[in-house]
Amino acid sequence: MLEKIFKLKAKNTTVRTEIIAGITTFLAMAYILGVNPAILSETGMDKHSVFIATALSAGIASIIMGVVANYPVALAPGMGVNALFTYTVCLTLGYSWQAALAAVFVSGLIFIFISVTGIRKMIINSIPSQLKLAIGAGIGFFIAFVGLKNAGIIVASSSTAVALGNLKDPAVLLAIAGILITLVLLIKKVPAAVFIGMIITAIIGIVLHLAGGFAGMPTLPDKVVEFNFSIHTLGAFMDGFGELFAEPLSACMVIFSFLFVDFFDTAGTLVAVANRIGLVNEKGQLENVERALVADAVGTVAGAALGTSTVTSFVESTSGVEVGGKTGLTACTTGIMFFISMIFSPLILSTVTSAVTTPALVVVGILMAQQLKGIDWDDLVFASCGFVTILTMILTYSIANGIAFGFFAYVIAMLAAGKAKQISPIILGLLVVFILYFAI
Template sequence: MLDNFFKFSENGTDLKTEIIAGITTFLAMAYILGVNPVILGDGGMPVTGVFFATAVASGVACIIMGLVAKYPVGLAPGMGLNALFTYTIILGMGNTWETALAAVFISSIIFLIITISGLREAILNAIPLDLKLGIGAAIGFFLAFLGLKGAGIIVADPSTFVTMGSLMAPPALLALIGIIITLILYVKDVPASVFIGLIVTAIIGVIFTALGFGAGDILMPAIPAEIVSANFDLSLFAGFARGFGQLFSNIPNLIMMLFSLVFVTFFDTTGTLMALGRQCGFIDEEGQAVGIEKAFLADAVGGIVGAILGTSTVTAYVESAAGIGNGGKTGLTAIVTGILFILSIFFAPLVLGLFTSPVTCAALVIVGILMIAQLKEVEWDNLIVAASVFMTIVMMILTYSISLGIAWGFVVYAVASLAGGKAKELGWGIWLMVIVFVIYLFFGL
């Protein structure tokens, strides 16, 4: 029955291979279980509720992907999207987390409409490739900055705004050790290196605490009284419904929230799914990934499920490449990954007790490094491109806002294009976004 449904023989795989691939993908993605509660917790959300929402939403989304699209792709709350959710939409724009969840819910529906209507290609062609690459890389820099700040490696300074903290402080030293360990594992091509790095760093943190080094510091890992226990915290379930009342009270604010969420989700998901589809060999004669529209559909539905359960946008993970590299070629890989995510709810106290900011710092830094790698594809010889990408990166970090970084990138791109006599090459869609961004930058929301 499984062979007929997933077409094992046709895809050159078998049940054992798919199960192993699913486990591999889960281990490569599992770091999100510790990182997401830390990031969303900064926005005022209860970490136990975020953990439950992350585990269940990821599990359900993976299973949908496996059954509907039959792609061996895992899904979870996206890195970068969770930062956008907390540090821009909640803290930067002053929204409540309930309002932010409502925005995620609507943006996921918009993404679903874009997928069903076939507008994806038109939107892809409207945005310059270099801007897409620059925004993705900028988010990578931003994530690394968040990790370093959360661990105390980067701290505030009255004279220079930011400076390096004391590396001998327990949280900072633990984070530094974690970065070194995780980087070594990744360079050595160790499978699930980020997750293993988290585990090893957490264990070292517990040893530090047990020896009295950093004991009492809330940032240091500590094993809870009940190591293994289910924690079914449903406090965030349908929280988005409470946010709808405030969502439409400020229309410019709503437009900017939705645009930022849809923009980042769209290009992150498109790039990830197309790359993974090609890695699986799902390519037709025209070089397009076969069945990718169903994968987009599953991704959009996953985002809706995530908002309902109480987490930031759920999207496809490039770490799925680990499972695909181990032979995963069908939806069963994604289903196995989803089941493991759901089972992880039984380990909530352990994960939440161990995966504090210094422990998750390494994951944010390493993911940031991976995201900035796409800068190699930017056309740096073109000053218009170089200026806009540079401003996107530097303003996203310095303003502590993903949407402001995007706004600066678009405006600088338009101004530089006008100066270079290339304004006619920009479509009406670009100019419409530039007008919105100018209003956002000069008049706020």
């Protein structure tokens, strides 16, 4: 049955490899189970309900992606867009969380429409192949930066924006040790090096905590399981439509914002994963991408119905890909792990800390950065737009912003090179969309 659904032999993979890859992806994403409820609860939402909605929506969407699209891409409520939901839509614009969920639901329905009609596929395939490589490499740098920041290796600075963290902090040292251990395993070509590196890091952290009581370390919980599946946010979006559309222009702005961020975050993730596993054909087009896009859109609708912000394809899926994941069985495994997490939440939330996930994110970032070799750096058109894409993605802490500014640089460079006729009309249309988004 698994061979028929996921075509394992054709993809030159095995059930064991796919399951390990799925677990690795889950461990790299597990932080969302703690972070998303913390952010959304600031709007007044019940924290436990958001936790259950996060796990359920991630599990459902990941399995849909695996079965329908056969992509090793897992989904969950996205970072960045949950901040947009809480701090902009609710706390700044004054919408209730029910109205914000209604906006997410509508954006998901629009996503389904433009995915089924092929509009999303057409847009993604219009991105020049070398810009796709830059997006993939940029995401590698981005997730490595996310890992370093979460672990405290890189910290904010009022004078220099960012600075080196406190190297005397045991949690910081654990993360650095984890990176080095994972790198050694990878260089030694140990199978599932990223996954094994995370496990070793977690064990070291637990031992250090038990021995010295160091803060910020993985710990053993007081209880391993908890059977509480109450979810008070289910269907709450229905109560928000009246408030949302009381001011139609403002409602359109909110919905468009959710659309924009999710669209290009998803596009960047799918491009990065497809490049790594050979799903990009000679024309630079992603194979079977329309099904992946529909699965992503359905995940957003399901998430809003359950009671969480936009569900999107997670760039941490690349950690599973680097372990060997090539099919939808990886995504399905991750989805099942999210379902299981609802029972083992005390264990997961106590052992999967930033120090444990950072080694995976940094090492995967190194591997993804290898895509830079495919860019023609002697061609200033692609050198400039690639450089701008990567730099903006990191410094603005946004995949979507990186792609947008990469497009700006691409169009300007093509015009300067006298190649205006080679610019796709779709690219020009997107340029207008980017301008409108930033203007709004």
